[in-house]
């Protein structure tokens with residue numbers, strides 16, 4: 001089968017959390033050579049540019065416990081439309097963040113094209129808070145709850161009514177910072193999580209094999225990779241707003257991407273939380289682009 005054209009969509013949104021600069025993530029990733037890297041592997045790439053995020057005053061406090069809710073909704077609605085259009089055109093959506101609240105728009109945009117979508121959430125966090133459980137009010141800590149139908153109505157019903165993904169079709173990899181409300185939800189719903197403990201104990205090779213087999217056993221008709229650069233150890237990706245030590249290594253991450261490429265299950269992806277202001281000489285965006293290389297078929301030999 002011929003490979004799908006990759007449609008790059010930038011989302012310069014930093015309103016889903018409190019640290020400025022992650023809106024420059026799409027630029028930093030492009031500057032690190034994303035397009036050329038993918039073209040060198042033989043892919044056809046169309047850079048669609050950035051979603052327009054209106055400059056707004058940041059509304060840090062909110063009566064519903066969700067910071068900058070309206071702006072997050074606006075940007076994600078545009079993103080959902082663009083992701084949906086890419087899928088309808090038979091393209092592979094590759095979304096560049098932006099903070100992780102943009103997964104709300106990406107997953108909303110994928111809904112129409114897939115009946116049984118799987119999701120791999122590569123992250124130090126589980127991003128399953130709601131306004132009630134969130135310690136911060138930051139929407140970037142909530143997208144995975146939203147996509148299974150939990151949270152503010154305007155987020156849950158963004159672009160289309162109701163949940164976007166089945167709880168049993170989600171796999172979280174790399175978790176090591178989980179809030180009490182998130183832990184309760186994971187337990188209640190029986191969500192599949194490979195924490196750092198499983199990665200340390202069984203190795204990334206086993207974890208990825210198991211995760212891929214699990215999603216295949218769910219008979220998914222596509223898998224979205226949502227990769228938060230803070231999933232890696234801050235040693236490798238210091239340019240993130242919520243770093244957590246003890247993370248996934250550079251090599252483990254490449255192995256994970258290579259195994260996903262070998263499996264052929266990935267049908268869309270997003271790379272989020274790159275914050276060039278907090279970075280060291282664009283190191284984090286460089287790592288993101290390297291991982292894209294492995295995910296899209298670059299080989300060592």
Ligand SMILES: NC(=[NH2+])NCCC[C@H](N)C(=O)O
Nearest residue numbers: 100125129136138140141242
């Ligand atoms: N996408 C992220 N980096 N999320 C970090 C979330 C941190 C914390 N659990 C919160 O809800 O505020």
Ligand SMILES: [Mn+2]
Nearest residue numbers: 124125228230
């Ligand atoms: Mn995270």
Ligand SMILES: [Mn+2]
Nearest residue numbers: 100123127228
């Ligand atoms: Mn995240």
